[in-house]
Every structure is written in structure tokens, then in C-alpha cells.
Amino acid sequence: MNLFEVVKASINTQEAAQAYGIDVNHYGMALCPFHNDRRPSLYVSDDHYHCFACGEHGDVIDLTAKLFDIRLYDAARKLASDFHLAPDKPLPEAIRRKKKHNTKAQQLRENEQLCFSVLNQYRRLLLDWEKRYAPQAPEDVLDERFVEACHRLPWAEYQLDILLQGDSYERSEVVSELTADGYIRKLQTRPREERYHE
Structure with missing residues (x-):
């Protein structure tokens, strides 16, 4: 498995969103950090996110890259580091x-x-x-x-x-x-x- 596959298999989008300060309610909805959101319009599930207002969407790596304004590879590395993953080992x-x-x-x-x-x-x-x-x-x-x-x-x-x-x-x-x-x-x-x- 490469770094991207390990990250996507190990970390769900909702976990990452909450770890990075997005308050997701029990319906999976949150205020979108990518525009001036007054009502929760960001839907965050285990494997993707989508904003019904501004149209932003993607997986856990896309979310991290967008939140921290970094490249996808750097976002995958950040997630692996923050969630203590070892990409070269099989999934525990x-x-x-x-x-x-x-x-x-x-x-x-x-x-x-x-x-x-x-x-x-x-x-x-x-x-x-x-x-x-x-x-x-x-x-x-x-x-x-x-x-x-x-x-x-x-x-x-x-x-x-x-x-x-x-x-x-x-x-x-x-x-x-x-x-x-x-x-x-x-x-x-x-x-x-x-x-x-x-």
C-alpha cells in the first residue's frame, strides 16, 4: 500500500475534521471552514466531505490539504504523522x-x-x-x-x-x-x- 492508500484506509474524514477543529454534529453537518458559513452546510461522512453551499468536496487528504493550504502529498504525510501511521507496514x-x-x-x-x-x-x-x-x-x-x-x-x-x-x-x-x-x-x-x- 502506498501512503495515500494507508491514510485513506486508516483515517476517516470525520475523525480528521474533528481533530483539526471542525465541530461535526451527529448528523455529520458542520460549519464550512472554506466560506463564511452561518448555518452548517458542510456534510462530513467517514469517506468524504461535501459543502452544499460552496461546493467544496473530497476525501480526508483533500480536506487536510485545503485546510492547511498544502499539497496533497504533504497533507497525506501530515495525516500519517498526526495519526501515528507507518505507511510501509501492513494495517494492524x-x-x-x-x-x-x-x-x-x-x-x-x-x-x-x-x-x-x-x-x-x-x-x-x-x-x-x-x-x-x-x-x-x-x-x-x-x-x-x-x-x-x-x-x-x-x-x-x-x-x-x-x-x-x-x-x-x-x-x-x-x-x-x-x-x-x-x-x-x-x-x-x-x-x-x-x-x-x-
């Missing part, structure tokens, strides 16, 4: 096990982010339905979308609150419920179905 068993564990943790985080994103879209759809399909007179037949909005909006907001403010156990429970039987994927299609019917 502890790191291989950690990478396997990171993959599980990464999957959990990705599921959590998917659930949050889909629920947020669904909530916006329900808010729209609540206004758009509200009965205009007492004798009007209730539109099924208005009824769904009345029933499901409190539920969606409660789930979002847990994903935003709950502890790791509560969040994982919500994610388990939402991902069971592909429920979150079905919810994901609701806005598209609505556009199709319009």
Missing part, C-alpha cells in the same frame, strides 16, 4: 476491526440521515396538504390528503423531534421502526406520487 488488526465497526456505525448514521431527510420532506408535503385541501365549507367532503395531513403531521413532527434531540437509543429505535419493511422508502415516494397525480 485493530484498525481492520475498527474499519469494520466504522462501517456499521456509518450505516447507522446514513440510515438516520435518510430517515430525517425523508420525514422532513413528508412533513412539508403534509403541511402543504393541510392548507391546500382544507374544506372550504362544513358540508364539503373531506379530501383524503387533508385527512392524512391531520392524522400524520403530529406523528411526523414527533419522529423528527426524536431524531434531532433524542439520545442514541431513542434515535436508533425510530430508525429501526422506520426502516422495517421498507416503510421509509414508501414514504420517500409520496412527494413524487403527488407530483405525478397533479
Whole structure:
């Protein structure tokens, strides 16, 4: 393995970002250091980063090079030094096990982010339905979308609150419920179905 491969296999982007002073929240979002960011627009995962505002993106080596304004090779050397790696030796068993564990943790985080994103879209759809399909007179037949909005909006907001403010156990429970039987994927299609019917 060359220096670049060892660094990428051993250090995840989120670890490096936090080690170099970027405060990443549990959704993987942070204030972008590459522009005047007021709201977190930088997404940092285990293997890459991407800013939704300024478009900066790359892997752990790109991030380090950009942060310290150094060449990629120097960034890889800095990471190897800061994280005590020996590029000419095979990866230790502890790191291989950690990478396997990171993959599980990464999957959990990705599921959590998917659930949050889909629920947020669904909530916006329900808010729209609540206004758009509200009965205009007492004798009007209730539109099924208005009824769904009345029933499901409190539920969606409660789930979002847990994903935003709950502890790791509560969040994982919500994610388990939402991902069971592909429920979150079905919810994901609701806005598209609505556009199709319009």
C-alpha cells in the first residue's frame, strides 16, 4: 500500500475534521471552514466531505490539504504523522476491526440521515396538504390528503423531534421502526406520487 492508500484506509474524514477543529454534529453537518458559513452546510461522512453551499468536496487528504493550504502529498504525510501511521507496514488488526465497526456505525448514521431527510420532506408535503385541501365549507367532503395531513403531521413532527434531540437509543429505535419493511422508502415516494397525480 502506498501512503495515500494507508491514510485513506486508516483515517476517516470525520475523525480528521474533528481533530483539526471542525465541530461535526451527529448528523455529520458542520460549519464550512472554506466560506463564511452561518448555518452548517458542510456534510462530513467517514469517506468524504461535501459543502452544499460552496461546493467544496473530497476525501480526508483533500480536506487536510485545503485546510492547511498544502499539497496533497504533504497533507497525506501530515495525516500519517498526526495519526501515528507507518505507511510501509501492513494495517494492524485493530484498525481492520475498527474499519469494520466504522462501517456499521456509518450505516447507522446514513440510515438516520435518510430517515430525517425523508420525514422532513413528508412533513412539508403534509403541511402543504393541510392548507391546500382544507374544506372550504362544513358540508364539503373531506379530501383524503387533508385527512392524512391531520392524522400524520403530529406523528411526523414527533419522529423528527426524536431524531434531532433524542439520545442514541431513542434515535436508533425510530430508525429501526422506520426502516422495517421498507416503510421509509414508501414514504420517500409520496412527494413524487403527488407530483405525478397533479
